[in-house]
Amino acid sequence: MAFLYDGYVPALNKRFEEELSKIEAHHNFEYGAEFEIALCKVLRKALPHKCGVCRGFVVDAMGNLAGDDIIIYNRAHFPTLRGLEDEDYSRHERIPIEAVYGYIEAKHTIQLAGEGDSSLSHAISQLQKVKALCETRKPVPFSQ
Numbered sequence: 798m799a800f801l802y803d804g805y806v807p808a809l810n811k812r813f814e815e816e817l818s819k820i821e822a823h824h825n826f827e828y829g830a831e832f833e834i835a836l837c838k839v840l841r842k843a844l845p846h847k848c849g850v851c852r853g854f855v856v857d858a859m860g861n862l863a864g865d866d867i868i869i870y871n872r873a874h875f876p877t878l879r880g881l882e883d884e885d886y887s888r889h890e891r892i893p894i895e896a897v898y899g900y901i902e903a904k905h906t907i908q909l910a911g912e913g914d915s916s917l918s919h920a921i922s923q924l925q926k927v928k929a930l931c932e933t934r935k936p937v938p939f940s941q
């Protein structure tokens with residue numbers, strides 16, 4: 798089977814596996830922040846430079862927040878609101894809704910039933926809140 802772009806997708810998969818294996822080997826693999834940080838590091842290598850990657854919250858002009866996991870945003874045209882150092886994935890950043898390209902509710906494992914941070918209902922709820930907040934933004938034309 799031939800892979801497109803000289804095997805880019807399998808190579809990206811290998812990067813994810815390598816980053817996760819480092820956590821397991823050296824940090825006893827905390828499923829929360831450590832997993833999110835590993836995903837951010839790999840995404841940073843895979844995404845174009847104009848895209849920023851951070852952990853944190855999506856925020857509107859009135860200060861309403863949503864989410865708390867991984868945000869992919871337009872860093873070429875929008876600053877982060879806390880102004881933390883680039884690629885410091887240990888701290889939560891705040892990203893204006895106008896800059897958001899995507900939101901990832903990162904879960905290493907997920908419980909299909911029940912309550913808590915690792916439940917499917919919690920993940921869906923987080924995604925719904927981010928989507929609802931982002932839907933309040935004004936459309937940005939492709940020319941901007």
